[in-house]
Each structure stands twice: as C-alpha cells, then as structure tokens.
Amino acid sequence: MQQREKVDLLNYERSFSYNTxxxxxxxxxxxxxxxxxxxxYRYHKKGHKFNMLVNYCVWKTINQMSCFHYRIEKDxxxxxxxxxxxxVFNTKKEQIAFGLITAVNFEDFEKQYEExxxxxxxxxxxxxxxxxxxxxxxxxxxxSLKSVTTIYDTNITIPQIAWDKMVKKGxxxxxxxxxxxxxxxxxxxxxxxxxxxxxxxxxxLKI
Numbered sequence: 248m249q250q251r252e253k254v255d256l257l258n259y260e261r262s263f264s265y266n267t268x269x270x271x272x273x274x275x276x277x278x279x280x281x282x283x284x285x286x287x288y289r290y291h292k293k294g295h296k297f298n299m300l301v302n303y304c305v306w307k308t309i310n311q312m313s314c315f316h317y318r319i320e321k322d323x324x325x326x327x328x329x330x331x332x333x334x335v336f337n338t339k340k341e342q343i344a345f346g347l348i349t350a351v352n353f354e355d356f357e358k359q360y361e362e363x364x365x366x367x368x369x370x371x372x373x374x375x376x377x378x379x380x381x382x383x384x385x386x387x388x389x390x391s392l393k394s395v396t397t398i399y400d401t402n403i404t405i406p407q408i409a410w411d412k413m414v415k416k417g418x419x420x421x422x423x424x425x426x427x428x429x430x431x432x433x434x435x436x437x438x439x440x441x442x443x444x445x446x447x448x449x450x451x452l453k454i
Contacts (some may be wrong), residue, residue: 250380253325256323265432272401276435282421293454305408312440312444317432330382332382346363346374383406391411406428424442426438
C-alpha cells in the first residue's frame with residue numbers, strides 16, 4: 248500500500264475548482280501533443296527497450312509534479328507520497344495484462360520492467376494496484392494518432408497517459424503523447440507543464 252494523507256478541503260488551494268468540476272457528469276479532460284523522443288531512440292538502438300524508456304520518463308516526470316499525486320476517493324481527497332506505474336504488457340495468447348513497477352532509479356526500473364514483461368507474457372496474469380497511488384500508461388505503436396478518447400469512470404481519478412507510433416521526421420524521432428486527467432485536480436496549465444517537463448526529462452536522460 249502506498250502512503251497517503253487525507254487533504255483538508257477547507258485549506259486545499261483548488262477547493263473552488265474541486266467542488267465545481269466534481270458536479271460534472273464527465274469531469275475529465277484530455278490533451279495531446281507531439282514530443283521529440285530522439286534521445287530515447289538512440290538508447291533503444293543500444294539495446295534498451297523503447298517502451299521501457301518512455302514509461303521511465305513518464306513515471307519520473309509525474310512523481311516530480313505534486314498535482315498528479317491527488318486522488319478523489321470514497322472517503323475524501325488524498326495525497327499519495329509516491330506513485331507506482333501500471334504498464335500494459337502483451338501475453339503469449341496475444342492479449343494484454345497489466346504490470347506494476349515501483350523503482351528507486353533507472354537500473355531498478357529497467358530490471359523490474361524486464362521481469363514483469365517476461366512473467367506476464369507467460370502467465371497472462373495482471374499485477375493490479377491495491378490502491379489508487381498509481382498512474383496508468385498505454386502505448387499504441389502501430390499507427391500515428393490525431394486524437395484519442397479514453398475510457399472514463401467517475402469513481403476513479405487516476406491519470407492516464409498514452410502514446411502512439413514513433414515516426415522519423417528528418418533527423419528527429421517524434422511521437423504523440425496523450426494525457427487524460429480529472430479537472431477537479433488540475434487545469435490545462437498543469438498538463439502543459441507536464442508535457443514541458445516530460446520533454447526535459449527525455450532530453451536529459453543519461454544511461
């Protein structure tokens with residue numbers, strides 16, 4: 248179980264937005280943008296799994312942004328100190344299953360990723376989070392996308408991040424990233440900062 252703290256809504260800086268958007272039938276919004284993943288492709292050519300590299304950068308970026316740590320649950324608003332990441336893996340029966348990774352550094356993340364990838368491929372069993380201190384990611388590497396509609400459950404406020412096929416444009420490798428979040432917990436400015444921070448994390452990754 249991830250450590251969490253209950254938030255005092257009277258002192259929550261987003262109390263007005265929280266209460267306003269909580270009443271909406273669909274309080275979620277999503278944004279998509281193109282990022283430069285050339286540094287990740289270079290490391291992939293050296294033997295690292297490309298999807299692992301993307302997930303690592305997403306996981307590290309989100310853990311550094313406090314707005315992504317809030318969750319609306321049945322008994323109130325909570326702040327999770329650390330976030331795990333739930334990654335989609337393929338199984339040998341050509342289905343999908345989910346694997347959780349909790350790491351302390353890149354080496355640990357890569358090791359856990361490979362262990363999960365192999366075990367889930369054989370077993371086909373998902374590794375589900377016992378709480379909401381997690382982020383959901385998914386990749387769609389077959390085609391480039393112009394827009395995406397994600398699934399929603401108003402009882403779950405876990406952020407969803409997805410990306411499509413990497414394409415080469417000149418000397419650069421580009422890829423579209425989509426994120427879906429609950430409007431009670433963050434605004435477009437926060438999502439914009441996420442994309443900026445993710446690009447910076449990709450650029451400064453050193454293995």
